[in-house]
Each structure stands twice: as C-alpha cells, then as structure tokens.
Amino acid sequence: MPSSPTPSHPSHHPSPLPSPLTAPAPAPLTRPAVVTALRAAGCVFAEDEAELLLAAARTAGELAAMVERRTLGLPLEHVVGWAEFCGRRIAVDPGVFVPRRRTEFLVGRAVGLGLRATGRTGRPPVVVDLCCGSGAVGAALAAALGPVELHAADIEPAAVRCARRNVLAAGGEVHEGDLFDALPAGLRGRIDILVANVPYVPTEEVGLLPPEARDHEPLVALDGGADGLDVLRRVTATAPRWLAPGGHLLVETSERQAPQAVETFTRNGLLPRVADSDELCATVVMGTRAGTAPQPPQAPRMGTASPSP
Structure with missing residues (x-):
C-alpha cells in the first residue's frame, strides 16, 4: 500500500477544515x-x-x-x-385558572352592591376576592369602585404569585391558604362585598371540559365535588361570620345548581337572590347578611343649627 505523501515542508500544517455553515434562519411566519x-x-x-x-x-x-x-x-x-x-x-401565568368572560356578570352585580355599600357607610367598601385565581375579579372591582380595601386569597401558590401581579397594582393584598383561613383575622365581620368564584363543575363532568381547561388549569379550580357544590357549601357556611351587617356574598354557579345554592344560603342565614344573564350564559347567587350597616353621619341641613356637643 503506497505511503501517504510527505509534505514538502515539514513545518507546514494542513489548513483547518472550514467550519460548518450556519443553518439559515427559518422564514418568518406570515x-x-x-x-x-x-x-x-x-x-x-x-x-x-x-x-x-x-x-x-x-x-x-x-x-x-x-x-x-x-x-x-x-x-x-x-x-x-x-x-x-x-x-x-x-x-395570567401558565397553570393558573383563566378568567372567563361570563364572570364579568358577577363583577357587574358586585359593583352595584359595592356602590350601595359605600352610600350606606360613607367609607370605601371592604372587598374580598376568594378563590381568586389570577385576581381578575378583585382587580376589576377595585377599578370600578374606586377606593376600596381589597384582599384576595387562593390555595394555589401559582395563583397567588400571579394574583399579586394584578391585585397589588390595584392597591390590594393577596393571601395564600384555604378559603377563610388565608384571610387576616381583622377582616372578620367587616367584609362588605365577598366574591367567591368557587369551582362548581361536578367531578364526573371535569373530563368533559375542553382540553385547554382540564389539561392546563389546576384541578382545584375546576372540580366542585360530586354535585359541584362542595366548595360553595363551605364558603356559605362560614361567610356570615366574616360579612359586615348588610354585607353580600356573591358566587357563580350553573343554572341547574342555583336552587340548591339558594337553599344553602338560606340555611346559613343569608337572604338569597339569583340573577341570570342569557347573553353571557351566567348565573350568580347573591346572599345578604341580615342586619343594618352603620349609617354615615348626616351633615346638618342648611339653616339648621348643629346639635350641641
């Protein structure tokens, strides 16, 4: 076998091979x-x-x-x-419940009640967004009502991190924990508007949800138990102790679940009402704690002497 050719100049090294060509960038998508x-x-x-x-x-x-x-x-x-x-x-971060357009109906109802609360008390309303997810409901209420004392809470750490981005910007606070356990004790008996967008899909129907929801949103934000009302019952049982006199609890549910929700509200001492939106396919159950909120001080009428101290 012939030997390899000897370089004519021993000190000469072969030139390095050219580096591979960089692959062209893919054409931009139109x-x-x-x-x-x-x-x-x-x-x-x-x-x-x-x-x-x-x-x-x-x-x-x-x-x-x-x-x-x-x-x-x-x-x-x-x-x-x-x-x-x-x-x-x-x-909205990955792994966090995506706010639904139908929930805007709940916000609208809560805004109306919040404005009335301000008129009764003469102070900014205390608003709590329970099961807050991204904090969308609380942030929307703060934007619509003006000055509020806003708190939001969720049990999912990813939701809490996401909610802080939305709620802190609205001047509120976000707490992590299971329902009312997450809230500061100082809110007990002071909440004017309590919104709880609880999960209300029956367990056996979770698999029927669109893949976007069942595969990419937390199960705890979707599964409401055997009849879909497990979390609603827990919230309703405890809410009266946290609501101010005349305060309101609002939850979203399905039309077929509304009668059972009304029974639960009544059993726990809340005066219930149901509101529906055909346009948004939304049903909201509202419950009011019995009692009268403190009235704001009345300014003296023109031409009338102020009472003596």
Whole structure:
C-alpha cells in the first residue's frame, strides 16, 4: 500500500477544515400561515388569535414558538401571558385558572352592591376576592369602585404569585391558604362585598371540559365535588361570620345548581337572590347578611343649627 505523501515542508500544517455553515434562519411566519396553523389545530377563532399572537411576539422565533404552543393545546391566555377581562388586561401565568368572560356578570352585580355599600357607610367598601385565581375579579372591582380595601386569597401558590401581579397594582393584598383561613383575622365581620368564584363543575363532568381547561388549569379550580357544590357549601357556611351587617356574598354557579345554592344560603342565614344573564350564559347567587350597616353621619341641613356637643 503506497505511503501517504510527505509534505514538502515539514513545518507546514494542513489548513483547518472550514467550519460548518450556519443553518439559515427559518422564514418568518406570515399572518396567513399562522391562521392556517391555528385552523388545522382546531382553533375556532383562528383569525382573531393570529392577530393576538402576531402582536405579542417580539421576534420571528418567538412567534413560531408561540404558535407551536397554541397548536399543542395551551390556552391562548397562557401563551400570550394575559387575558382581557372587564376591559382590562389581566396577567395570567401558565397553570393558573383563566378568567372567563361570563364572570364579568358577577363583577357587574358586585359593583352595584359595592356602590350601595359605600352610600350606606360613607367609607370605601371592604372587598374580598376568594378563590381568586389570577385576581381578575378583585382587580376589576377595585377599578370600578374606586377606593376600596381589597384582599384576595387562593390555595394555589401559582395563583397567588400571579394574583399579586394584578391585585397589588390595584392597591390590594393577596393571601395564600384555604378559603377563610388565608384571610387576616381583622377582616372578620367587616367584609362588605365577598366574591367567591368557587369551582362548581361536578367531578364526573371535569373530563368533559375542553382540553385547554382540564389539561392546563389546576384541578382545584375546576372540580366542585360530586354535585359541584362542595366548595360553595363551605364558603356559605362560614361567610356570615366574616360579612359586615348588610354585607353580600356573591358566587357563580350553573343554572341547574342555583336552587340548591339558594337553599344553602338560606340555611346559613343569608337572604338569597339569583340573577341570570342569557347573553353571557351566567348565573350568580347573591346572599345578604341580615342586619343594618352603620349609617354615615348626616351633615346638618342648611339653616339648621348643629346639635350641641
């Protein structure tokens, strides 16, 4: 076998091989390509979602990653990092319950009651958002009511971290723990508006939820027990001790569960009412603690002498 050729100059080293060429960057996704990918994944509102993804992505690579996550089934809100709720942009982190548009009906009812509470007492209302998730309801109430004493609580650490981003910006506080155990003791008997967006899906129906919810939201935020009312019962049993006289508890439920919820409210001494929204497919049960809230001091009428001290 012939020997290898000897270099003519012993001190000469072979030139290094050229480095591999860098792979060309993928072409940026166009709007039609994003829409096509979303449609193929079953996204009903592909055009609207494409606009949101295109607006949220800072680079072509980020857009491609976001489209991939969405087509794999992640909720759009987890992909872009926020949800629109009551006209506000609410931060929503992965693994946190996504606020539903139907819950805006609960907020509307709570706003009306909160304004009346302010008129009765002459002070900012004390508002508590229990089972707060992202804190969307509490943040929306603070925005609508103006000055409030706002507290929110959830048992999920991820939800608490997310809620702090939304609630602290509204001037509120967020607490971690199981229902009322999470709240400061100083709130007992002082709450004017208690909103509790409790889980109310019956256990056997959780598997029927869209994959976005059942696969990517915490089970504790969805599963309401055998008939869907387990957490509602716990909240209703304890709420009267935390509500101020004339204070209100508001919970969202399904239309078919409302009669049982009303019975639970009544049994625990709350005066119940039910409100429905056909437009939002929402049902809210409201309960009022019996008793009269303290009245604000009345200013003396013009032309009338003030009472002597």
